[in-house]
Every structure is written in structure tokens, then in C-alpha cells.
Amino acid sequence: MKSTYVRRSEHEMKRNAEIGLFTKPSNLIQKNLDKQMDITEKQQALLRMLPGVDYILELSKEDPLFNDIPKSVLVRSIRSVVENLRTIIMDGEQDITETKFSDSVILERVKNSVKQAMTSNLKRVVNATGIVVHTNLGRSLLAKDAVENLLTIASSYSNLEFDLSKGKRGSRYSSVEDILCEISGAQAAMVVNNNAGAVLLCLETLSRGKKVIVSRGELVEIGGSFRIPDVMAKSGAVLKEVGTTNRTHFPDYENAIEHDTGLLLKVHKSNFSVVGFTAEVSLEELVALGTTYQIPVMEDLGSGTFVDFSKYGLLKEPTVQESVAAGVDVVTFSGDKLLGGPQAGIIVGKKDLIDRIKKNPITRALRIDKLTLAALESTLRHYRNIDREIDSIPTLRMMTLPLDHIEKRAKELAKLMENAGDPRISVCLVDVFSRPGGGAFPLQKLPSKGVGVKVQGISANAVEKKMRGNDIPIIGRIEEDRFIMDLRTIQDDELPIIKNAFENMLRKV
Numbered sequence: 001m002k003s004t005y006v007r008r009s010e011h012e013m014k015r016n017a018e019i020g021l022f023t024k025p026s027n028l029i030q031k032n033l034d035k036q037m038d039i040t041e042k043q044q045a046l047l048r049m050l051p052g053v054d055y056i057l058e059l060s061k062e063d064p065l066f067n068d069i070p071k072s073v074l075v076r077s078i079r080s081v082v083e084n085l086r087t088i089i090m091d092g093e094q095d096i097t098e099t100k101f102s103d104s105v106i107l108e109r110v111k112n113s114v115k116q117a118m119t120s121n122l123k124r125v126v127n128a129t130g131i132v133v134h135t136n137l138g139r140s141l142l143a144k145d146a147v148e149n150l151l152t153i154a155s156s157y158s159n160l161e162f163d164l165s166k167g168k169r170g171s172r173y174s175s176v177e178d179i180l181c182e183i184s185g186a187q188a189a190m191v192v193n194n195n196a197g198a199v200l201l202c203l204e205t206l207s208r209g210k211k212v213i214v215s216r217g218e219l220v221e222i223g224g225s226f227r228i229p230d231v232m233a234k235s236g237a238v239l240k241e242v243g244t245t246n247r248t249h250f251p252d253y254e255n256a257i258e259h260d261t262g263l264l265l266k267v268h269k270s271n272f273s274v275v276g277f278t279a280e281v282s283l284e285e286l287v288a289l290g291t292t293y294q295i296p297v298m299e300d301l302g303s304g305t306f307v308d309f310s311k312y313g314l315l316k317e318p319t320v321q322e323s324v325a326a327g328v329d330v331v332t333f334s335g336d337k338l339l340g341g342p343q344a345g346i347i348v349g350k351k352d353l354i355d356r357i358k359k360n361p362i363t364r365a366l367r368i369d370k371l372t373l374a375a376l377e378s379t380l381r382h383y384r385n386i387d388r389e390i391d392s393i394p395t396l397r398m399m400t401l402p403l404d405h406i407e408k409r410a411k412e413l414a415k416l417m418e419n420a421g422d423p424r425i426s427v428c429l430v431d432v433f434s435r436p437g438g439g440a441f442p443l444q445k446l447p448s449k450g451v452g453v454k455v456q457g458i459s460a461n462a463v464e465k466k467m468r469g470n471d472i473p474i475i476g477r478i479e480e481d482r483f484i485m486d487l488r489t490i491q492d493d494e495l496p497i498i499k500n501a502f503e504n505m506l507r508k509v
């Protein structure tokens with residue numbers, strides 16, 4: 001064995017000498033060699049076999065596939081392949097042999113690495129998790145016409161800030177302001193980059209240097225480091241907590257009001273629920289209190305929706321219209337959670353306050369982009385007639401999919417995979433629960449159907465990893481030693497992608 005390594009190494013050095021290169025251990029190897037005296041003879045031999053970057057670079061010139069690859073990409077890929085092999089050696093993997101170091105095997109690895117580097121890092125995935133508004137997987141899918149409008153506005157000039165009737169400068173928000181007022185019933189509206197920005201902007205405008213009263217039960221963290229107390233501190237407002245975690249009463253708010261109170265804030269407990277011995281002050285009461293003391297009331301609705309989901313057999317989420325009707329002065333919510341549009345922070349409310357918010361110079365830093373506006377406007381148009389158009393907005397369609405529809409598609413997928421005819425695969429239908437996600441409906445479980453897959457000789461963990469590593473990654477979960485795909489969030493055209501992913505996986509093992 002050992003002599004083979006040496007021979008190969010000598011052979012390589014000779015070749016390198018021929019092409020004017022020489023391989024020498026990098027500093028890292030040298031350090032490792034110095035430091036780790038317990039490194040085995042076999043490992044040492046393997047490390048000596050590792051070709052140098054220059055050698056592989058020279059080798060790659062013989063393969064036309066690498067012709068058009070930018071040198072920076074090629075060099076980085078070669079480095080990472082060599083680095084990777086070095087790690088494998090140092091980890092002392094038992095079954096490692098010299099075959100891993102043949103020119104062709106190394107070039108193959110470089111090819112894969114180059115292929116990865118040349119494809120987009122941000123790519124489509126199949127969401128088989130059943131979590132509809134999955135923040136890590138991009139939250140909402142856009143409606144078809146929203147995508148079309150976005151494409152048009154992206155590739156043409158537009159009247160983004162140009163008033164076509166007057167022939168002069170116009171407002172960026174005018175394209176969505178009217179329709180937001182129409183749907184929500186509010187006097188005025190504006191939009192920014194996201195809801196976190198909307199909350200920050202409103203607090204800064206309305207209560208900088210003043211006290212903001214919030215119930216202790218609503219000091220939420222929504223993940224991704226958005227915490228109400230922290231955002232409040234950054235806005236320059238001073239948090240005044242009232243009540244307790246589970247119970248806050250009207251006098252708690254009233255007794256806390258001082259001369260420098262700037263705002264009464266209500267935050268929707270979007271991602272958790274307090275059950276048992278609880279009490280909170282209703283929006284109507286809070287508005288009445290605000291009116292008495294001439295203090296504005298703001299509500300961060302979080303997800304925010306215009307749809308009463310209880311009409312569709314789901315739990316009730318507070319709607320934007322209800323908050324506006326209750327008399328809340330400023331309401332903020334996300335564009336890409338249950339609303340089903342692009343990332344945006346929407347602010348609706350009383351005209352005098354919204355006007356002040358619009359004039360805040362921070363709006364410039366939180367400005368919404370034209371592509372987002374295009375998609376948002378198209379999404380909002382569906383809400384004029386949402387009972388009939390609910391299926392046009394993918395998030396809403398997936399939220400309200402009938403179980404028998406999901407089951408039909410689960411059967412379709414199961415059949416597709418069985419027809420692939422590989423005896424190593426066993427497929428079954430499973431009852432699962434999907435979730436709305438996106439910090440909405442913390443208690444809502446949506447009964448759904450999934451396909452569970454077991455592959456002979458491959459653990460569920462390994463299957464999950466391989467699916468995640470597919471060209472179009474398939475993100476599912478593991479339950480009872482099976483890889484589970486929830487059909488609620490899998491799109492119709494994605495069934496063949498899943499079938500192909502499994503076929504590819506089995507071909508390789």
C-alpha cells in the first residue's frame with residue numbers, strides 16, 4: 001500500500017516538473033504535521049499524495065469543459081476540493097484509499113464544485129414542509145398577475161414617482177394608497193420595506209422621547225431578532241410596561257398614563273398564545289382610553305390579513321378592517337405573511353398621523369422598491385373580490401385547500417413514485433398537520449396529507465439530506481423514521497421534480 005502512495009507521488013512530481021510546477025505541502029499541512037505528532041503514517045502518506053492547486057489547474061486546461069470558466073471560479077473550486085480532501089484525511093476516515101486522489105476523480109469533484117459556483121445561490125426549492133408562510137423558504141408565493149406586473153415594471157420605465165395627469169412629480173405610494181384605504185376602510189396608507197421597518201418608523205414619528213404603554217403580555221419576540229422592547233429602544237421611545245404576562249386590565253393602562261405618554265401600543269401575539277387565566281384589554285377600550293386622554297393608539301398586527309379565516313373553517317385571526325373599524329389610529333402589518341404578497345410593511349390609519357409618518361426622513365431609508373410595489377398592487381387588487389379570488393393568491397389557496405384535494409395529490413405523488421418501479425422504495429400516505437407559519441395562528445393546525453418514503457438501505461436522515469442536496473432542493477421532514485412530504489405546500493408542477501429527485505438518488509447508490 002505504502003509504496004503505491006510513494007510511487008504515485010513521485011510520478012506526480014515528475015509530471016509537475018515537466019509542466020514547470022512542483023507540489024509542496026501548504027502551510028496548513030505543515031502546521032498539522034508539526035502539531036499532530038499522532039498523525040498516522042497512512043495519513044502522512046495520503047497528505048503527500050494531495051496534488052497542488054497549480055497542478056490541478058494545469059490539468060483542467062486539457063478539459064474543454066473548463067474553457068469558459070472564469071479563472072477565479074476555477075481556482076476557488078480547486079482550493080475547496082483540495083481543502084476538502086485534506087479534511088477527510090485529517091478526520092481519519094477509515095475507508096479512504098488512493099482512488100480518491102486519481103486525476104479523474106479530483107477533476108470530477110472540481111467539475112461539481114464549479115457547476116455549483118456557476119449556478120445561482122438563491123434558487124427555487126420545493127417546500128414539502130407544509131408550513132405555508134415559511135420565513136426561511138421565502139414566505140409567500142406571488143399571484144400570477146403580480147409576477148407579470150413585476151416583470152413589466154422591472155423591464156420598462158414607469159410612473160413610479162410621476163403624476164401622469166399633472167405631468168409633474170408624484171408620490172411613490174399613490175399606486176397602492178387608494179386601494180389600501182378602499183379595502184381596509186382607513187383614511188390614509190403608506191408602505192415601507194417590511195413590517196419591522198413600519199413599526200420602527202411609526203414609533204419614531206409618534207413617540208420619540210415619549211413613553212409608550214404596552215402590556216407585558218405583548219412584549220413579543222418574533223424571531224430573526226425582532227423584539228418589541230429592542231425596536232422601541234432604537235426608535236427613541238421609552239417603554240412603559242403594564243399588567244402581567246397573563247393578565248392586563250384597563251386600569252393598568254389608565255394608571256400608567258403620564259404627561260409624557262406618547263402612544264398606547266397593542267402588539268398581536270402572533271407566534272404564541274397565552275391560555276388559562278388570562279385577560280387583556282380590547283381594542284375598543286384602548287381606543288376609548290386614547291380618545292379620553294388624546295393619545296394615539298397603534299397596533300402592530302404582525303401578519304395582518306383582510307380575510308376572516310373563520311369563514312373557511314379556520315380559527316379567527318384579527319383582520320385589518322376590524323382594527324380600523326375599532327378606531328385604532330395606526331395599524332401596521334406585513335405584506336408577505338398571510339396577505340400573500342411581496343415583502344412589505346403596510347401602514348394604514350388616520351390621515352394626520354400618516355401624513356406625519358410620510359414626512360419622517362427615515363421613510364427614505366425604509367423606502368419600498370418599485371418591483372415590490374408592482375407586485376403589491378396586483379396582490380391587493382384581488383382583495384376587492386377576495387371571496388371569489390381567494391385561489392389567485394397562493395398563500396390563501398394553500399391555507400384553504402380542501403383535504404380531499406390534498407389527498408388526491410398525495411395519491412398522485414405516491415403513484416408516480418411507485419410507478420418508478422424501484423423495489424427499494426416504499427411509499428405510504430400519512431395524516432399530517434400543516435401550519436400557517438409566518439407568526440400567525442399559533443394554535444391553528446391544518447389537517448393535511450403527506451407522502452412518507454422509506455428507502456431500503458438509506459436512513460431517513462440520509463434521504464432528507466439527499467433531497468436537500470437535489471438540484472432543486474426538496475425540503476421535507478422526518479417523522480417515525482420516514483421522510484415526509486406534506487402535499488399542502490407542494491405545487492402541482494413539482495410532483496415530477498420529486499419523482500426525478502428520488503430516481504437520481506437511487507441511481508447513485
Ligand SMILES: *Cc1c(COP(=O)(O)O)cnc(C)c1O
Pocket residue numbers: 194195196197199220222226267268269270271300301302303333334335336344345438439
Ligand atoms: C412578523 C412580525 C413583524 C415583522 O414583520 P416583517 O414583515 O417580517 O418585518 C413585526 N411584528 C409582529 C407582531 C410580527 O408578527
